[in-house]
Amino acid sequence: TIGNTGNVVKGKGGDGSHLHYEVKDANKQYIDPTQYVKNARKGVTTTGTSSTSTTKDERGDALQQIEKLKQENLTLSASIQDNYYKQLNSNLSEFQRDRDKQSESIQRQEALQARMLGHSQEYEDSVNRQYNSTKDIIKSYKEEDAFLAKKLKAGGLESKQVNELRDRRLELNGLIYDSQNTETEYFEKVVASRMARFTKAMDESNNLISEEENALESLNSSSGDYEKSQMKIVKARESQYTTLKQELAYTEKMIATGKLSAQTYEEMTQKAFDLKNQILDVCKIFYLQQK
Numbered sequence: 001t002i003g004n005t006g007n008v009v010k011g012k013g014g015d016g017s018h019l020h021y022e023v024k025d026a027n028k029q030y031i032d033p034t035q036y037v038k039n040a041r042k043g044v045t046t047t048g049t050s051s052t053s054t055t056k057d058e059r060g061d062a063l064q065q066i067e068k069l070k071q072e073n074l075t076l077s078a079s080i081q082d083n084y085y086k087q088l089n090s091n092l093s094e095f096q097r098d099r100d101k102q103s104e105s106i107q108r109q110e111a112l113q114a115r116m117l118g119h120s121q122e123y124e125d126s127v128n129r130q131y132n133s134t135k136d137i138i139k140s141y142k143e144e145d146a147f148l149a150k151k152l153k154a155g156g157l158e159s160k161q162v163n164e165l166r167d168r169r170l171e172l173n174g175l176i177y178d179s180q181n182t183e184t185e186y187f188e189k190v191v192a193s194r195m196a197r198f199t200k201a202m203d204e205s206n207n208l209i210s211e212e213e214n215a216l217e218s219l220n221s222s223s224g225d226y227e228k229s230q231m232k233i234v235k236a237r238e239s240q241y242t243t244l245k246q247e248l249a250y251t252e253k254m255i256a257t258g259k260l261s262a263q264t265y266e267e268m269t270q271k272a273f274d275l276k277n278q279i280l281d282v283c284k285i286f287y288l289q290q291k
Helices: 034-042 051-113 121-154 159-217 224-257 262-290
Strands: none
Touching: 051 121, 121 159, 159 224, 159 262, 224 262
């Protein structure tokens, strides 16, 4: 405490302002602090050890503990990062498994097509399955690329891992491009199969007309068989007209999709022009026959 107490000198009062210092033990008994002060000046604690030495030892222990915590933190961070990258690769494996299933489906269809006619409906359906599987593969590639872009943006990867993911994105771009070409090939195979079916229907009608026209030459124009042959020819012409109209509508629809290669687009455009002329020819012939 600070006060104006102390020894009183007669006629002068106390010693004046001063710091009052006293020490008590746990029982509130006064203790002479002289020895404590002397020991403190010498750097010695009540246990007899050097307070300076103790401080250095404690500081050393603290530094060692801090270094140990740093190492543990680095180890933990590396473990977390490793597990994160493993999970990332696990996600990529799922993308690949889905694509493998689609590739297996494409191969199965390829084997089945060896026993099919190119103009048959089952062949067209089979190729269409291949086309759809290829579309799913492209979709998977794009989803994987978007997934990688998101992970790269999020960070938390080592530089080596970042480079690996960037290389994978470049690879995906090439795979997408190749798969899109394959998609176009399957699409055009579907179109070709349908067009072959139209051609087959036209050939059958032409053969029937040719047979009946030959038969008419040996028949009496007033006979019932002659009339029947003529009716068959008329019906065949009607069938041709219907087939040509359907083929033209399908051709124009496929041109409008924008999915054809440049060469096939040009061929289909010419085909549409030819079909229109064929339709006119059939109409003229049909008209003359009716007269």
